[in-house]
Amino acid sequence: MLDTNRSTEPTSGATKPAKTGWNLADAQKIYNLPFNDLLYRAQSVHRAQFDPNAIQMSRLLSIKTGGCAEDCGYCSQSAHYPTRLKASKLMEVEQVLAEARKARDGGATRYCMGAAWRSPKERDMEAIVAMVRGVRSLGIETCMTLGMLTPEQSGRLADAGLDYYNHNVDTSERFYSEIITTRSFADRLETLANVREAGIKVCAGGILGMGETADDRISMLVTLANLPVPPESVPINMLIPIPGSKLADAAPVDPIDFVRTIALARILMPASHVRLSAGRTDMSDEMQALCFFAGANSIFVGETLLTADNPGEDHDAALFRRLGLKPMAPTTEPEAAE
Numbered sequence: 001m002l003d004t005n006r007s008t009e010p011t012s013g014a015t016k017p018a019k020t021g022w023n024l025a026d027a028q029k030i031y032n033l034p035f036n037d038l039l040y041r042a043q044s045v046h047r048a049q050f051d052p053n054a055i056q057m058s059r060l061l062s063i064k065t066g067g068c069a070e071d072c073g074y075c076s077q078s079a080h081y082p083t084r085l086k087a088s089k090l091m092e093v094e095q096v097l098a099e100a101r102k103a104r105d106g107g108a109t110r111y112c113m114g115a116a117w118r119s120p121k122e123r124d125m126e127a128i129v130a131m132v133r134g135v136r137s138l139g140i141e142t143c144m145t146l147g148m149l150t151p152e153q154s155g156r157l158a159d160a161g162l163d164y165y166n167h168n169v170d171t172s173e174r175f176y177s178e179i180i181t182t183r184s185f186a187d188r189l190e191t192l193a194n195v196r197e198a199g200i201k202v203c204a205g206g207i208l209g210m211g212e213t214a215d216d217r218i219s220m221l222v223t224l225a226n227l228p229v230p231p232e233s234v235p236i237n238m239l240i241p242i243p244g245s246k247l248a249d250a251a252p253v254d255p256i257d258f259v260r261t262i263a264l265a266r267i268l269m270p271a272s273h274v275r276l277s278a279g280r281t282d283m284s285d286e287m288q289a290l291c292f293f294a295g296a297n298s299i300f301v302g303e304t305l306l307t308a309d310n311p312g313e314d315h316d317a318a319l320f321r322r323l324g325l326k327p328m329a330p331t332t333e334p335e336a337a338e
Helices: 024-031 035-049 093-105 122-136 151-160 173-179 185-198 214-225 255-268 285-293 313-323
Strands: 054-064 110-115 141-145 164-166 201-203 206-208 233-238 273-276 298-300
Touching: 024 035, 024 214, 024 255, 035 255, 035 285, 054 093, 054 273, 093 110, 093 122, 110 122, 110 164, 122 141, 122 151, 151 185, 164 233, 173 185, 173 214, 185 201, 201 233, 206 214, 206 255, 214 255, 233 255, 255 273, 255 285, 273 285, 285 313
Parallel strands: 054 110, 054 298, 110 141, 141 164, 164 201, 206 233, 233 273, 273 298
Antiparallel strands: none
16 A cells, blocks of 8 residues: 655755655556545645644735736736736835735735746846835735746845745646746746745645646646655646637646645645645635645635636635635734834
């Protein structure tokens, strides 16, 4: 019988857990277990690490929308596709902080800020640093997603107190070039290494429903689990087909396959937060409940997710009441009084 409970020591910051050394064959066997057995193992691993009824509440704000030079086939913000999304400039710092206060007061414990860039320009770094410091002073965790980062940029964000950096690998290395051609899979891993070396926690996951195979999904998770330190946060997105984008007509992912992927992420990365991210508006309450049982313990709250729709807070609150779930307590204290 496979030992699916390997390396279950929780991480703290960038502390390196015991090396798992997962291989694709073992991960495939786990993914293909009878569904009830898979969920039982995933829930068992989850309970060894987390309160099974606590969900981390995060809020995501687009601080610079559209006009991105990358050709990611799933993205509404790519300048390569006629998605009709109007590009905007970087938001003012005080506007971002005002939105962060609203998010905190609404129960969010992590605030994620995303900019549609290939990589940030030097002229934007001062404002980005000010956003990180300001949001962190509110007593909530900070996360940024700005595209590729150099070691120097990573160091500046770390000095500002950035808690997490999001940079998804999106899919397997094999399938990657079918979705993106303007940067490589190795470029993604290089940015993750730069962020980790700077002492920032890593948020990295992928997207399901882009035409990939089950083995592509499994390979993506094996790649993440086998990083020198697995990501502390693993967002699993369900593709939202964007009119005008390369993947506008992609077939929807099978719900059971999606839940299987959540369960495998939990088993391979026991101490990570597994986030149920984009696509929740197209998930039934029952599908989301299965995802939570399979080990998902983080969501984005609010009406929008960058440029896409997201279930409203009233709907999430009602679902939480039905399932007996509660928001996870914050882990970051204010650095200074407001």
